[in-house]
Amino acid sequence: xxxxxxxxxxxxxxxxxxxxxxxxxxxxxxxxxxxxxxxxxxxxxxxxxxxxxxxxxxxxxxxxxxxxxxxxxxxxxxxxxxxxxxxxxxxxxxxxxxxxxxxxxxxxxxxxxxxxxxxxxxxxxxxxxxxxxxxxxxxxxxxxxxxxxxxxxxxxxxxxxxxxxxxxxxxxxxxxxxxxxxxxxxxxxxxxxxxxxxxxxxxxxxxxxxxxxxxxxxxxxxxxxxxxxxxxxxxxxxxxxxxxxxxxxxxxxxxxxxxxxxxxxxxxxxxxxxxxxxxxxxxxxxxxxxxxxxxxxxxxxxxxxxxxxxxxxxxxxxxxxxxxxxxxxxxxxxxxxxxxxxxxxxxxxxxxxxxxxxxxxxxxxxxxxxxxxxxxxxxxxxxxxxxxxxxxxxxxxxxxxxxxxxxxxxxxxxxxxxxxxxxxxxxxxxxxxxxxxxxxxxxxxxxxxxxxxxxxxxxxxxxxxxxxxxxxxxxxxxxxxxxxxxxxxxxxxxxxxxxxxxxxxxxxxxxxxxxxxxxxxxxxxxxxxxxxxxxxxxxxxxxxxxxxxxxxxxxxxxxxxxxxxxxxxxxxxxxxxxxxxxxxxxxxxxxxxxxxxxxxxxxxxxxxxxxxxxxxxxxxxxxxxxxxxxxxxxxxxxxxxxxxxxxxxxxxxxxxxxxxxxxxxxxxxxxxxxxxxxxxxxxxxxxxxxxxxxxxxxxxxxxxxxxxxxxxxxxxxxxxxxxxxxxxxxxxxxxxxxxxxxxxxxxxx
Ligand code: ADP
Ligand code: ZN
Ligand code: ZN
Numbered sequence: 001x002x003x004x005x006x007x008x009x010x011x012x013x014x015x016x017x018x019x020x021x022x023x024x025x026x027x028x029x030x031x032x033x034x035x036x037x038x039x040x041x042x043x044x045x046x047x048x049x050x051x052x053x054x055x056x057x058x059x060x061x062x063x064x065x066x067x068x069x070x071x072x073x074x075x076x077x078x079x080x081x082x083x084x085x086x087x088x089x090x091x092x093x094x095x096x097x098x099x100x101x102x103x104x105x106x107x108x109x110x111x112x113x114x115x116x117x118x119x120x121x122x123x124x125x126x127x128x129x130x131x132x133x134x135x136x137x138x139x140x141x142x143x144x145x146x147x148x149x150x151x152x153x154x155x156x157x158x159x160x161x162x163x164x165x166x167x168x169x170x171x172x173x174x175x176x177x178x179x180x181x182x183x184x185x186x187x188x189x190x191x192x193x194x195x196x197x198x199x200x201x202x203x204x205x206x207x208x209x210x211x212x213x214x215x216x217x218x219x220x221x222x223x224x225x226x227x228x229x230x231x232x233x234x235x236x237x238x239x240x241x242x243x244x245x246x247x248x249x250x251x252x253x254x255x256x257x258x259x260x261x262x263x264x265x266x267x268x269x270x271x272x273x274x275x276x277x278x279x280x281x282x283x284x285x286x287x288x289x290x291x292x293x294x295x296x297x298x299x300x301x302x303x304x305x306x307x308x309x310x311x312x313x314x315x316x317x318x319x320x321x322x323x324x325x326x327x328x329x330x331x332x333x334x335x336x337x338x339x340x341x342x343x344x345x346x347x348x349x350x351x352x353x354x355x356x357x358x359x360x361x362x363x364x365x366x367x368x369x370x371x372x373x374x375x376x377x378x379x380x381x382x383x384x385x386x387x388x389x390x391x392x393x394x395x396x397x398x399x400x401x402x403x404x405x406x407x408x409x410x411x412x413x414x415x416x417x418x419x420x421x422x423x424x425x426x427x428x429x430x431x432x433x434x435x436x437x438x439x440x441x442x443x444x445x446x447x448x449x450x451x452x453x454x455x456x457x458x459x460x461x462x463x464x465x466x467x468x469x470x471x472x473x474x475x476x477x478x479x480x481x482x483x484x485x486x487x488x489x490x491x492x493x494x495x496x497x498x499x500x501x502x503x504x505x506x507x508x509x510x511x512x513x514x515x516x517x518x519x520x521x522x523x524x525x526x527x528x529x530x531x532x533x534x535x536x537x538x539x540x541x542x543x544x545x546x547x548x549x550x551x552x553x554x555x556x557x558x559x560x561x562x563x564x565x566x567x568x569x570x571x572x573x574x575x576x577x578x579x580x581x582x583x584x585x586x587x588x589x590x591x592x593x594x595x596x597x598x599x600x601x602x603x604x605x606x607x608x609x610x611x612x613x614x615x616x617x618x619x620x621x622x623x624x625x626x627x628x629x630x631x632x633x634x635x636x637x638x639x640x641x642x643x644x645x646x647x648x649x650x651x652x653x654x655x656x657x658x659x660x661x662x663x664x665x666x667x668x669x670x671x672x673x674x675x676x677x678x679x680x681x682x683x684x685x686x687x688x689x690x691x692x693x694x695x696x697x698x699x700x701x702x703x704x705x706x707x708x709x710x711x712x713x714x715x716x717x718x719x720x721x722x723x724x725x726x727x728x729x730x731x732x733x734x735x736x737x738x739x740x741x742x743x744x745x746x747x748x749x
Contacts, residue, residue, distance in 0.1 A: 237368050
């Protein structure tokens with residue numbers, strides 16, 4: 001039998017990953033050494049025994065076989081945090097597909113001594129009473145920006161500079177004038193520590209409601225009995241989920257453990273952070289994208305040394321090396337941003353469950369619109385489900401009108417605003433109340449529908465919509481099926497068979513034509529290019545500087561606007577009809593959030609959903625804000641068509657500079673899959689191959705993309721297929737092509 005060799009990393013640090021040493025695997029250890037494992041090896045001239053981490057195994061010896069050393073045996077001691085992280089990397093590599101080095105780079109912080117960023121803070125220099133008297137003066141003079149800053153300074157002694165200029169919309173000049181008056185001073189520090197200092201640490205604990213307390217008690221009872229579980233809290237926005245997370249975190253800290261709180265980057269607002277700072281003071285730290293790699297490394301060191309108990313951050317905060325992790329919280333667990341877009345394309349939810357298993361921690365997921373995956377598992381008893389049904393902040397659910405756009409056209413209204421929406425907009429303008437108009441940007445994928453009857457051109461094989469391509473072709477991005485674009489609608493014969501293209505800018509122009517003098521703010525990729533612009537637009541709107549806020553999905557997240565009493569969704573279908581099995585789910589989530597934006601304050605709200613498919617269940621149930629009803633229909637569709645979570649799929653992407661090379665490789669990979677399809681098995685148990693086909697975006701930067709999908713109800717079968725394809729790929733060593741795997745993809749590729 002040929003000898004086996006292992007690549008081993010001795011010093012487990014990000015920057016040393018590219019320097020593995022090779023060792024022979026002795027006969028007796030064959031079959032039990034695998035990537036991710038921690039082993040003992042003789043190292044250096046003195047052959048001192050050291051710990052090493054296996055990152056790869058192969059049959060070729062890269063050195064003189066006579067001189068190569070052998071692995072002594074597996075390491076025996078209690079695994080350290082690092083070793084658990086390496087084990088997590090191995091799990092990621094296996095379940096999502098990547099090299100061990102890529103996986104390790106994902107979980108280990110880069111040790112970098114890069115220049116630290118400066119963190120500017122505004123520090124109050126006067127007493128609270130003096131600030132209040134200044135505030136009164138500013139109010140009399142109608143100095144609005146000054147009022148906003150002084151109001152904040154009443155309760156807070158230190159405020160991050162970017163937050164003042166960003167969220168509060170206060171200019172540098174205004175800050176300088178307060179500085180000149182001796183009210184504040186600017187402080188610059190290079191260490192990233194708790195950026196907030198509160199007036200008196202207002203021990204900010206609330207009496208939990210009975211529903212909230214029940215969840216806390218149940219999770220803690222399990223915890224104290226030694227049971228580690230995964231829990232899902234389904235509760236509408238404002239139902240008190242964050243308060244539950246904080247209490248659980250506090251209780252876990254009491255037990256000498258630490259906690260990781262994951263939040264989508266976009267929801268990582270100052271408001272949320274402030275609540276955690278109030279509660280946990282200096283023991284909490286934030287990991288966000290504004291930190292430099294050096295600062296991130298610092299944060300990890302602080303966590304490892306026990307200087308902090310809680311870390312809040314997006315996806316990557318999951319890999320914080322706490323000495324004794326007790327809890328992982330994942331807020332808005334349905335968010336797409338929890339899935340990594342680069343290899344390894346891991347999902348933070350599944351990875352959190354594995355990380356918790358390795359570190360003996362519990363996981364709490366929360367959402368107003370849980371992912372189908374989590375709800376499915378909760379109903380099957382894998383996760384424990386809790387519900388919070390009451391909104392603690394008051395405000396009633398808005399009255400929702402569904403407008404049938406086909407009827408609008410029949411009645412001669414070709415405007416992008418339906419009659420109902422125009423009427424309600426005019427009413428709000430008159431009353432001086434605010435409105436939000438929401439455009440689903442996901443429509444640009446190029447789907448085609450009939451403006452007259454709403455018919456969407458779909459693939460007869462895949463139940464996803466066809467996309468329009470150059471040369472008047474309609475193509476299915478799942479299986480490659482193509483037809484020439486028909487001149488008229490096959491359903492009703494209308495010639496209005498069109499792609500829907502309307503940008504936020506166009507909507508703004510049309511709105512101004514319709515209502516001269518209307519004050520608008522626009523929020524989309526164009527207007528939010530710079531770092532603070534997102535917060536700036538939102539705060540301008542909150543300050544009443546516009547009548548209408550127009551935007552893409554960004555505007556439906558976070559932020560309560562008291563005066564918004566009308567929400568208009570211009571074309572709900574734009575996300576329903578993109579060629580994507582998650583379209584219904586995404587649409588439901590977006591519509592539910594959008595509708596929920598109206599009527600947050602004391603005034604009652606209304607929402608208008610314009611659609612070509614008024615009877616679609618995602619539209620109907622979002623209008624009723626009925627998650628369960630939506631889930632029941634959606635899961636049926638997933639079960640019937642074999643999509644996650646009822647079954648699993650992996651997308652294999654092939655990248656090539658030359659189109660023919662990419663296509664060849666995709667075909668060869670497909671042949672490998674086909675050779676494994678067992679035709680003896682009943683159809684439902686066979687591996688299913690779809691494609692290969694050109695990817696949705698067939699060419700990027702002159703690199704051609706092909707994709708094939710493999711489906712099976714068992715995830716582990718797909719992992720086997722991935723291993724097989726990886727193995728074939730490394731055997732063939734094809735030139736100028738690469739492959740990537742994406743398990744249970746979030747989008748059509
Ligand atoms: P969610 O995370 O579900 O959106 P939050 O925890 O943010 O909900 O709570 C919504 C609002 O209700 C917050 O302003 C919070 O301070 C308040 N709140 C939460 N729990 C309680 C409680 N037990 N008593 C009073 N107010 C509460
Ligand atoms: Zn038609
Ligand atoms: Zn198809």
